[in-house]
């Protein structure tokens with residue numbers, strides 16, 4: 656196992672202590688009493704293991720946006736993934752995403768905005784405090800998870816970049832580097848790299864749209880889209896693009912990867928919708944992970960993945976069977 660989950664009985668100290676004190680104390684704890692503490696609290700101090708490279712994050716929990724459903728265990732969240740840059744098997748990302756180096760990382764910002772340029776990831780994130788949001792993630796393949804993300808609202812980052820009045824869409828790109836991403840070297844790959852995604856500006860500014868830099872309280876494992884990925888919980892998982900290196904503000908609706916691949920099966924909007932089936936399977940139900948092979952944990956899929964109250968107004972008057 657790559658990472659240890661903080662025991663559930665530990666109240667995140669970040670909720671009760673100011674950031675600077677919290678960070679200093681953490682430093683002190685790991686240095687001074689690491690050996691002694693490991694006798695009494697096994698696991699707790701492994702969070703910053705050099706072997707994993709994951710770092711603990713300081714955040715406040717944004718409970719007003721979080722579900723209280725049972726979280727999908729960390730082991731499933733980090734072992735059952737879609738990240739075609741590393742292969743098409745669900746276990747491939749966990750096996751091979753370690754071949755990608757994520758530090759240092761920068762994001763190119765371009766297009767219709769006042770603050771274009773190449774941002775070191777730290778500079779892009781510096782003005783913002785991290786929040787935890789426990790969201791449902793519903794893949795178009797009819798499985799789902801509940802994941803505690805850590806990150807910043809996408810709207811906050813967009814405001815910082817100051818899009819102008821011509822910006823009607825936001826476009827995102829994943830890293831394209833066949834040297835580090837074996838799926839991009841594959842001759843059988845059907846995806847035209849880089850992986851691309853996009854949102855309409857009002858969708859991107861919605862309070863639920865999120866840029867995650869961590870999960871389960873620590874920086875993102877590579878297979879989950881380190882060091883920064885989009886999370887759009889009311890849309891099918893493929894909209895939640897990983898390992899972002901480019902953000903572009905555009906006047907025209909951008910072409911997105913799954914749409915380019917199979918436009919009759921995957922659209923730009925991709926809102927979770929049990930009433931609109933995929934041409935090859937039903938979208939009425941989903942397998943909520945963890946789910947046994949012999950006794951799969953099927954549950955009903957809900958409109959907009961259960962976020963109807965927050966997002967239905969974005970699609971008023973639109974035919975969702977046409978704009979799938």
Ligand SMILES: Nc1nc2c(c(=O)[nH]1)N[C@H]1C(S)=C(S)[C@@H](COP(=O)(O)O)O[C@H]1N2
Nearest residue numbers: 736737738739794829850879892893895897
């Ligand atoms: N760059 C990139 N982003 C991606 C994908 C991908 O293949 N490449 N797969 C998408 C799909 S289909 C899903 S369901 C989610 C899965 O996220 P997770 O592996 O963190 O659960 O990532 C999405 N983001």
Ligand SMILES: [Mo]
Nearest residue numbers: 794795892893
């Ligand atoms: Mo997906």
